[in-house]
Amino acid sequence: MQSTRQLLQRTVRQAASRPAASKWATATGTARTRANATPSAIRQLSSTARKDEASPSSLLTEHAAPEAEGEAVNRIDSLLKLTDRLSRQSRNAALPLNLRAQGSYVKGEPAPPVMAEDEELVPLPETRRMGDSYVQLDLPFSTDAALREQYVGGLSKVRLGRLMEDFDSLAGAAAYRHVLPDGVDIVEASKYGFYLVTAAVDRMDLLRPLQNADGSVPDLRLSGHVSYTTSSSLEVFLRMATIPSSPTDESATILIGRFAMACRSVKGGKHNVPQLLVDGPEEQAMWSMGRDMREGKKKRSGASLNKTPPTAEEAAMMHNLFLQRSEIYDRKTPTPSDIIFMSDTRVSSASLMHPAERNVHNKIFGGFLMRLAYETAYSTACLFSRSPVTFVSLDELQFAQPVEIGSLLLLDSKVTFSPMVGEHHSFHVSVEAATCDLYTGEKKITNTFHYTFSAERPLSRHVVPKTYRQAMQWLDAQRRRRVGIEVRQAYTQAL
Incomplete structure (x- = not known):
């Protein structure tokens, strides 16, 4: 008989690395996270989604075996309990405010402090525990009017960006x-000959509405800790939850995310990180999930459409689209009212990058880029759906290149997939970020963001590709859709 651990590992690998294939006509829009939904409504939507997906489409319908799925729910539930325990146990868990550079910016000057000749450094730790890295940021909206001014307002109620x-x-x-080492400031890291960068955001999933039933915003706690490490990289598990009103109350998880961080030597190449020591079944489950997700990510990367051709079933899906909706591509006939070409959903923006948004390495702060990209994607989603939308997930974010101060940041956003058959609310938006040198015109792609949104009303239009490159983006969005549906189903069952 398989052990519980084997079942858990099998479940995560199945959800994270199945090959993608589907028939376009059976694609479903089951990730319906409405702005006014309650936790019970979200769970009901998840249950409905599983029934709706009992179709021949393998892209959106394959799920883990029932017994393994139950183990996955228990596993995720233990992860959420772990963060509550670390919150109670951790000391000095407040988020440092010095991740952005301090003082005046002088072009050409190195950002890191210079080490004095007689200065002795506290040795770097060789091992760490999950609780050692725990940090949190509390947002008491109910009592802080100035905080509400920064985070609440506008069309989206809460500024998720x-x-x-x-x-x-x-x-x-x-x-x-x-x-x-404990007590050493982040700006001192360069004295040890290393720096950390955000390599990717593997997922961010909204599990509950950000607003209360009466429209108010609850007090929120953002927390995170290292959950998995290799020799030179780390995964940080992040959670947004309500702040309990009393010590006996439990927090309610609203959002879960995973960030991949890379440790680099200032001389070039990789830099080692302390080994993560695991203590107890909850931490073991967290570590195992990080490892399995990493393995699944490698498999998906190897099968990426940027590296390999579409599968036979995906190629057939594109051909069926051409055969069954050939009038779409006939230049002599007007485009049907329920169809919009991917290129016609595009929203673009350009922003100069100023020193005020720099990090401790004198590059533009990654979180600032995330905010700009999200707000561009949100605008694209509203324009496409012609209705208010709710963020469902950040399916993936890759940081390929740093963004330099003084560069022109170009954001190119478009809807990459929406289901074509049936009544659906959810769809996908991708944002490509590139920098442009104002004096040479040289452009470099720096980041790619992939989001899922849910419209308040059923979609009345459907996105179709016009070029081969757009067709690959269309297929890729469907692959991400399958993974996202499975992940959110497992999460919502654990609530």
């Missing part, structure tokens, strides 16, 4: 706290 900016700070703080 602003919260994403905080999450990037949280991930960086947790990673530095894991690598540096």
Whole structure:
């Protein structure tokens, strides 16, 4: 008989690394996270989704075996309990405010402090525990009017892009706290010959509405800690939850995310990080999930459409689209009212990058980029759906290149997939970020963001690709959709 651990590992690998294949006509829109939904309504939507997906489509319908799925729910539930325990046990868990550079910016001057000749450094730790890296940021909206002014308002009620900016700070703080000796400031890291960068955001999933039933915003706690390490990289598990009103109350999880951090030597190449010691079944479950997710990410990367051709079933899906909706591509006929080409959903922006948004390495702060990209994607989603939308998930974010101060940041956002058959609310938006040198015109792609949104009303239009590159983006969004549906189903069952 398989052990519980084997079942858990099998479940995560199945959810994270299945090959993607589907028939376009059976794609479903089951990730319906409405702005006014209650936790019970979200669970009901998840249950409905499982029934709706009992179709021949393998892209959106394959799920773990019932017994393994139950183990996955228990596993995720233990992760949430772990963060509550670390919150109670940790001392000095407040988020440091020095992840951004301090003082005046002088172009050409190095950001890191110079080590004095007679200065002795506290040795770097060789091992760490999860609690050593725990950090949290409390947002008491109910009592702080100035805080509400910063985070609440506008069409989206809560500025989720602003919260994403905080999450990037949280991930960086947790990673530095894991690598540096206790009590050493983040700006001192360069004296040890290393620095940390956000390599990717693997997922961020909204599990409950950000607003209360009466429209108010609850007091929120953002927390994070290192959950998995390799020799030179770290995964930071992040959680947004309500703040309990009393010590006996339990917090309610609203959002879960995973950030991948890389440790680099200032001389070039990788820099080692302390080994993560695991204590108890909850921490073991957290560590195992990080390892399995990493393995699944490698498999998906190897099968990426940027590296390999579409599967036979995906190729057939595109051909079926051409055969069954050939009038879409006929230049002599007008485009049907229920169809919009991917390129026609595009929203673009350009912003100069100023020193005020720099990090301790004198590069533009990654959280600031996340905020700009999210707000661009949100605008794209509203324009496409012609209705208010709710953020469902950040499916993936890759940080390929740093953004330099003084560069022009170009954001190119478009809807990459929406289901074509049936009544659906959810769809996908991708944002490509590039920098442009104002004097040479040279452009470099720095980041790619992939989001899922849910419209308040059923979608009345459907996105279709026009070029081969857009067709690959269309297929890729469907692959991400399958993974996202499975992940959110497992999460919502654990609530």
